[in-house]
Amino acid sequence: MRYISGVLCALFLAFPALAHEANPEIPHHHQGTEPKPEHYNSPGAPPPKGAEVRKYAIDEPGPTAANFGEFFTHDNRKRFQVIGDRVEYRGDDSRDILLWDGDAWYGGDYNKLYFESEGEYNFRKDKLETATTELFWNHAIRPFWDTQLGLRHDFIPDKDDRTFLAGGVQGMLPYIFEVDATAYVSDEGKVSAVFEIERSWYFSPRLAVWPRFETEIAFNDAEDYNIGSGITGFETGLRARYEFSRKFAPYIGISYEQKVGQTADLIEEGGGDTDNTFIVAGIKFWF
Numbered sequence: 001m002r003y004i005s006g007v008l009c010a011l012f013l014a015f016p017a018l019a020h021e022a023n024p025e026i027p028h029h030h031q032g033t034e035p036k037p038e039h040y041n042s043p044g045a046p047p048p049k050g051a052e053v054r055k056y057a058i059d060e061p062g063p064t065a066a067n068f069g070e071f072f073t074h075d076n077r078k079r080f081q082v083i084g085d086r087v088e089y090r091g092d093d094s095r096d097i098l099l100w101d102g103d104a105w106y107g108g109d110y111n112k113l114y115f116e117s118e119g120e121y122n123f124r125k126d127k128l129e130t131a132t133t134e135l136f137w138n139h140a141i142r143p144f145w146d147t148q149l150g151l152r153h154d155f156i157p158d159k160d161d162r163t164f165l166a167g168g169v170q171g172m173l174p175y176i177f178e179v180d181a182t183a184y185v186s187d188e189g190k191v192s193a194v195f196e197i198e199r200s201w202y203f204s205p206r207l208a209v210w211p212r213f214e215t216e217i218a219f220n221d222a223e224d225y226n227i228g229s230g231i232t233g234f235e236t237g238l239r240a241r242y243e244f245s246r247k248f249a250p251y252i253g254i255s256y257e258q259k260v261g262q263t264a265d266l267i268e269e270g271g272g273d274t275d276n277t278f279i280v281a282g283i284k285f286w287f
Contacts, residue, residue: 228262
């Protein structure tokens with residue numbers, strides 16, 4: 001038993017030496033001093049206890065210094081996106097309407113060229129009711145907030161088109177409320193503003209309820225277009241969508257429009273309706 005224990009002890013003590021396999025091409029007395037690679041640098045001695053440790057790189061050509069101080073990031077790359085926020089059928093007792101509301105942009109993190117379009121086509125009358133296009137320069141002023149400056153053009157059947165200088169802000173409030181506020185000055189010198197706010201509440205990773213509110217204020221009368229000064233009206237709606245993917249979501253819902261104040265009086269004098277309730281069904285998408 002003592003013999004066996006002695007053999008095991010000897011093997012244990014000899015194992016480090018056996019595990020170190022010598023290079024047969026280098027003489028035994030030169031082991032550990034073989035030639036090093038061309039760019040090999042032996043680590044320096046550690047600093048004395050308590051001394052400051054400094055790290056640096058020698059800025060000379062070579063593999064170790066080629067990219068020193070340079071970091072590749074994806075900051076401010078140029079991108080584009082097309083968004084169909086609302087592409088929907090809306091109907092009531094007297095009208096069947098196709099509504100579109102979308103935008104597209106191209107640019108980087110701080111500056112974008114922004115295009116927006118919104119309009120309605122009446123299937124029963126087989127005619128375009130309204131169409132608005134806007135072209136903006138968007139500039140980021142802080143995370144989630146952009147300023148906008150550009151032009152708006154309204155295509156109005158049976159009346160003269162209108163062109164506006166436009167400026168405003170677009171962004172996201174706390175609790176993910178999306179806001180769009182824009183002021184306009186028309187080619188006739190009329191001043192107005194539009195305010196929109198919406199939010200999505202998710203009941204599951206795919207099912208969401210989506211309320212929306214929009215109102216418009218006119219600071220001048222434009223009687224030729226049935227617009228009176230003050231708050232002209234508002235639109236509010238509630239939609240429920242199912243996201244088959246983040247890029248494609250069909251939805252259904254209800255939308256209510258109400259004209260108020262002097263604008264409502266002008267519309268009634270012309271025999272028009274001042275309030276409408278629509279059942280809506282459409283898709284929301286982006287790519």
